[in-house]
Amino acid sequence: xxxDTQKLAxxxxxxxxxxIAKAKASHxxxxxxxxxxxxVLYGSVLRVDPANPQWPMRDRLVVSKGHGAAILxxxxxxxxxxxxxxxxxxxQDGSPLTGHVSHHVPGVELSTGSLGHGLxxxxxxxxxxxxxxAPREDTITRSETPTVPHTYVILSDGxxxxxxxxxxxxxxxxxxxDSLTAIxxxxxxxxxxxxxxxxxxxxxGDKWRSFGWQVHQIDGHDHDAIQSALAADHTGKPKVIIAxxxxxxxxxxxxxxxxxHYKSPDAKQLADALLGLECGQ
Amino acid sequence: xxTSFIETLVQVAERDSxxxxxxxxxGYSVLEKFSTKFPDRYLNAGVAEQNMVGVAAGLAMTGKxxxxxxxxxxxxxxxxEQFRNxxxxxxxSVKIVxxxxxxxxxxxxxTHHGVEDIGVMSLLPHxxxxxxxDPVETRWATRTLAEHxxxxxxxxxxxxxxxxxxxxxxxxxxxxxxxxxxxxxxxxSTGGMLETAVRIATILAARRVSVRVLSMPTLRPxxxxxxxxxxxxxxxxxxxxxxxxxxxxxxxGECLAQAGLGVRFVPMRxxxxxxxxxxxQAYLCxxxxxxxxxxxxxxxxxxxxxxxxxxxxxxxxxxxxxxxxRERVS
Numbered sequence: 001x002x003x004d005t006q007k008l009a010x011x012x013x014x015x016x017x018x019x020i021a022k023a024k025a026s027h028x029x030x031x032x033x034x035x036x037x038x039x040v041l042y043g044s045v046l047r048v049d050p051a052n053p054q055w056p057m058r059d060r061l062v063v064s065k066g067h068g069a070a071i072l073x074x075x076x077x078x079x080x081x082x083x084x085x086x087x088x089x090x091x092q093d094g095s096p097l098t099g100h101v102s103h104h105v106p107g108v109e110l111s112t113g114s115l116g117h118g119l120x121x122x123x124x125x126x127x128x129x130x131x132x133x134a135p136r137e138d139t140i141t142r143s144e145t146p147t148v149p150h151t152y153v154i155l156s157d158g159x160x161x162x163x164x165x166x167x168x169x170x171x172x173x174x175x176x177x178d179s180l181t182a183i184x185x186x187x188x189x190x191x192x193x194x195x196x197x198x199x200x201x202x203x204x205g206d207k208w209r210s211f212g213w214q215v216h217q218i219d220g221h222d223h224d225a226i227q228s229a230l231a232a233d234h235t236g237k238p239k240v241i242i243a244x245x246x247x248x249x250x251x252x253x254x255x256x257x258x259x260x261h262y263k264s265p266d267a268k269q270l271a272d273a274l275l276g277l278e279c280g281q
Numbered sequence: 282x283x284t285s286f287i288e289t290l291v292q293v294a295e296r297d298s299x300x301x302x303x304x305x306x307x308g309y310s311v312l313e314k315f316s317t318k319f320p321d322r323y324l325n326a327g328v329a330e331q332n333m334v335g336v337a338a339g340l341a342m343t344g345k346x347x348x349x350x351x352x353x354x355x356x357x358x359x360x361x362e363q364f365r366n367x368x369x370x371x372x373x374s375v376k377i378v379x380x381x382x383x384x385x386x387x388x389x390x391x392t393h394h395g396v397e398d399i400g401v402m403s404l405l406p407h408x409x410x411x412x413x414x415d416p417v418e419t420r421w422a423t424r425t426l427a428e429h430x431x432x433x434x435x436x437x438x439x440x441x442x443x444x445x446x447x448x449x450x451x452x453x454x455x456x457x458x459x460x461x462x463x464x465x466x467x468x469x470s471t472g473g474m475l476e477t478a479v480r481i482a483t484i485l486a487a488r489r490v491s492v493r494v495l496s497m498p499t500l501r502p503x504x505x506x507x508x509x510x511x512x513x514x515x516x517x518x519x520x521x522x523x524x525x526x527x528x529x530x531x532x533x534g535e536c537l538a539q540a541g542l543g544v545r546f547v548p549m550r551x552x553x554x555x556x557x558x559x560x561x562q563a564y565l566c567x568x569x570x571x572x573x574x575x576x577x578x579x580x581x582x583x584x585x586x587x588x589x590x591x592x593x594x595x596x597x598x599x600x601x602x603x604x605x606x607r608e609r610v611s
Contacts, residue, residue: 056343103371109342111370114362120332121367124339127324151339164363167332174327 002223008078009039009223010277013250015074015087017277021270023091025099029248029260031071033187033220034154037243038075040226041152050080053106059149060125062110064118065156065185066100073097073105081107116162119182122153123168126180126238154183158190161199166211172238173212180238181230182213185220187247189258208240220245250277282437282473283380285416287314289423290348294319299344300427303337305330305351312350330355334363334375341373346427352381353395357402357434368432369405376426376433377402382412383472383523384556384565385439391555395436399471400527402434403501409454410501412436412522414475415445418498421452429454438473445475445496455502463493466517466545466584469508471497471529474521480573481521481580490584497529505536512537517545517583521576523566525551547583549576 016031041061042048049055063072070090077084082105089095096104100113109125112118129149159165172180186204188195195201205215214234218225220243229241247261248254251273265273291314294300301322302315316323326333330351337347349356356377357364368375382395403410409429413419419437426433445460452458457469461482470478475496482492493515497504512518518537520530530548537546551569558568566572 110338111366114366116331117335117363117367120335120363121339121342123332124336125342126339127336128340128343128345164331164335167327167329168335171326171329171332171336 002227005036005039005043005223008043008075009035010250011078012039012071012074013277014274015077015084016071017251017265017270017273019070019074019087019090021265021267022088023099024264025070025091026262026264027067027070027099028251028264029189029254029257030065030068030156030185030187032249032251032254033245033247034065034068034185035071035250036221036223036245037154037183037185037226038071040223040230042075042079044227045230046152047149048079048107050107053081057147057149060109060122060151062112062118062122062125062151062153063101063108064112064115064122064153065159066112066114068154068156068185069097069099069101072101072108076105076107079107081105115156115159116164118153119155119165119168120171122151122180122182123172123175123177125149125151126172126177127175129179130177148179150179150181152181152183154185156190157184157186157188157195157201158198160184160201160204161190169208169211169213176212176236177238178235181234182238182240184240184242185245186242187245187249189247189256189261191261193258204242208242213237214239215242216240217242217244219243221249252276282413282416282419282442283311283440285419286378286380286423286435286437287311289420290427291315291318293424293427294322297346297427298322299346301337301340301345301347303333303347303349305333305349305355307351307355330360331363334360334377335367337375338363338367338371338373341368341375342371346374346376348376348378348427350378350380353379353386353393354398355379357395357398361401364402364432365405369407372407372431374430374432376435378435378437380437381439382436383438384551384562385473387556387562387565388559390559391557394556396523396525396551397527398434398436399500399522399524399529400531403527403532405432407431408501409433409499410436411499412472413498414470414472414496415442417444417446417449418452418458418475418496422498425454436472442473443476445479452498455499455504457495457497457504457507459493460496461492461494463491463515465491465515466519466580467493467495467511467515468519468521468580469495469497469511469529469533470521471500472523474523477573477576478521481577484577485581485584488581490581492580492584500529500532503532503536505540508533508536509540509542512540512542512544517586518547519580519583520548520550522550523571525553545583545586547579549579
């Protein structure tokens with residue numbers, strides 16, 4: 001399974017690079033840092049039905065860092081929600097594939113782009129799936145648990161500056177929303193500087209823990225670690241996976257570089273990047 | 282109005298299990314009627330309006346009809362982007378209910394004055410905006426919004442507003458309601474100013490000035506057809522609202538201008554500047570020029586003055602009647 005998800009991660013990195021290069025768009029670094037997270041989620045964890053995107057019992061994934069749209073569209077296309085060929089319309093005139101995540105794209109739950117919106121909505125989804133129809137904590141049995149749709153929210157580190165997230169973190173802990181998992185793509189670089197310099201989040205794990213969350217800190221590019229953190233039981237508490245990642249991961253000259261929050265690769269840079277990913281041109 | 286709202290919501294929730302109520306830690310002695318009856322569909326989200334509206338959106342995404350209750354600016358301006366992006370853009374069934382709008386919380390100061398809410402909320406996509414004029418209209422609005430798909434804003438006063446409609450009128454979504462017939466001017470009111478509008482018309486009737494009173498409980502969708510019809514019928518339009526620029530008066534003005542109707546039009550509304558002093562609702566309205574005496578005077582003057590003469594006073598070109606074949610400028 002890990003081999004499959006790694007292959008998927010490489011494929012969607014390639015799509016995102018081509019899409020962003022063609023559109024001369026931004027945020028390639030932010031896309032590449034969460035490629036492995038998306039590959040594991042869509043490759044082996046999420047219960048979704050591409051033929052029926054509105055299936056009521058589906059798991060929900062909200063990508064709150066809406067600037068990571070290109071790679072989300074890439075993984076949705078690879079998963080079969082819409083044709084892979086459509087990806088190259090990204091950010092082009094008239095395309096539904098807008099530069100920030102749009103719910104007009106099949107498989108997308110929530111339009112995002114303004115930061116700090118995804119987690120509150122994720123709380124509402126988790127609450128809806130827990131009460132009143134979902135079984136109460138004291139009556140949950142192992143066989144019943146999987147019937148409750150799970151809600152996942154991917155957050156950027158920079159967006160944790162937004163107060164609305166801390167309202168939601170407080171809320172989810174208080175209400176013991178155990179069908180909710182937040183994943184922080186902690187690539188350490190935000191819009192105009194390093195997270196440490198702009199508004200330091202540390203000690204980040206302690207903050208979430210003190211708000212009543214179960215906390216996992218992992219290498220966000222290690223598929224086995226992602227798998228096992230996602231699988232960890234968290235009955236009675238919401239879960240956060242703080243995924244330590246590298247901005248621009250997979251393209252040597254982009255890794256950890258603030259500039260690739262904005263720049264798009266030219267033809268030569270794209271060719272180098274794709275060669276590096278070993279997915280050809 | 283808030284009593285009428287909660288009693289109706291309880292009735293609606295008895296029939297419709299999709300109906301939820303969230304509050305931002307407000308509604309003491311009001312919301313208990315709902316919370317004790319439907320504890321699984323009630324939630325105090327705490328003093329955290331941004332999260333509350335996001336949570337409401339998440340609930341609505343699973344098919345629930347979510348009423349979100351707080352006072353004045355807290356469920357509107359404080360979480361405006363959550364309502365815009367998460368609710369309106371996604372066309373979700375979340376109904377924001379703000380009580381104490383206008384200058385109802387007069388003595389509490391400007392932070393508690395809901396005087397821009399109609400304008401702001403009306404700008405958003407898919408939204409239905411309602412400002413009922415009395416408890417009867419509030420009952421209708423609550424029932425209508427519970428059945429209506431999509432986002433909505435319900436603007437309410439506080440408690441103790443008098444019943445204006447002595448019988449159950451036929452009200453339609455997006456339509457004005459005639460309360461008093463008249464011929465010389467049309468006074469259009471929205472929200473809790475309805476009672477005042479009726480008092481103005483009653484006082485003027487005793488002076489043999491005939492003023493028609495309409496209530497406008499729905500502001501989006503806006504009843505432009507009725508405004509145009511009234512402009513053609515009485516030729517003099519006055520609006521009345523406890524709101525600054527951007528509300529009913531602005532909507533009516535835009536409508537008249539687009540229709541090319543050069544009728545006499547006076548918006549009676551609050552001034553855009555903040556109210557700096559304490560005072561009762563009536564006192565503060567007076568400071569904004571909305572004392573009963575002043576409003577009677579303005580309405581009488583408008584109703585008694587030929588539109589064209591008045592326009593001449595201001596040096597404004599006199600508009601030709603519609604369809605008079607005015608010259609084409611080429």
